[in-house]
Amino acid sequence: MKALINILLGLLLVGVVAAIVLFFTTRANEKEEDAAPPRVEKVVHMSTGGVVANIERRLEAKTGFPLTVRCPKKVDQSIGTTFRCSVRREGGEDRIAIAKVRIRGAGGQFGWTSTPVPTPKASEDPAA
Numbered sequence: 436m437k438a439l440i441n442i443l444l445g446l447l448l449v450g451v452v453a454a455i456v457l458f459f460t461t462r463a464n465e466k467e468e469d470a471a472p473p474r475v476e477k478v479v480h481m482s483t484g485g486v487v488a489n490i491e492r493r494l495e496a497k498t499g500f501p502l503t504v505r506c507p508k509k510v511d512q513s514i515g516t517t518f519r520c521s522v523r524r525e526g527g528e529d530r531i532a533i534a535k536v537r538i539r540g541a542g543g544q545f546g547w548t549s550t551p552v553p554t555p556k557a558s559e560d561p562a563a
Contacts, residue, residue: 481512481543483536487520490534490547494522501525504534512543522549529554 483506490504506520515538522532529552536547 479512480509482509483507483518483520485543486536486545486547490520490522490536490549494532494534494549502531503527506534506536510538512538514538514540520547 487504487506490506491502494504495502501524503523503525504520505523507518510516510518517535517537520534520536521530522534523530532549532551534547534549536545538544539546
């Protein structure tokens with residue numbers, strides 16, 4: 436009889452410990468749910484006017500003729516953002532280069548490279 440009482444007391448003790456653990460585990464989960472949702476970083480957009488002016492100024496100095504550069508009006512200012520701009524002769528329709536721009540630093544610091552657009556050869560021109 437004494438062994439049976441010891442077994443029942445042991446089971447009761449295990450049940451109480453399990454109930455306490457379960458209680459604190461569920462309370463911790465409730466506290467996590469009540470916590471504020473994670474903060475989402477706000478996207479900060481910047482105007483590309485300075486980028487356009489920089490590309491035009493440097494490429495005009497290189498080519499010797501006026502250019503028109505078109506970039507998206509606003510872009511994400513985050514470091515690593517990339518976008519492309521088209522370069523045309525002023526008043527011209529044909530794109531002569533593509534400028535690839537990358538935001539490299541805080542406050543919208545950027546760098547860019549340009550690649551000429553190949554002109555079609557006379558044999559490749561479907562109108563010829």
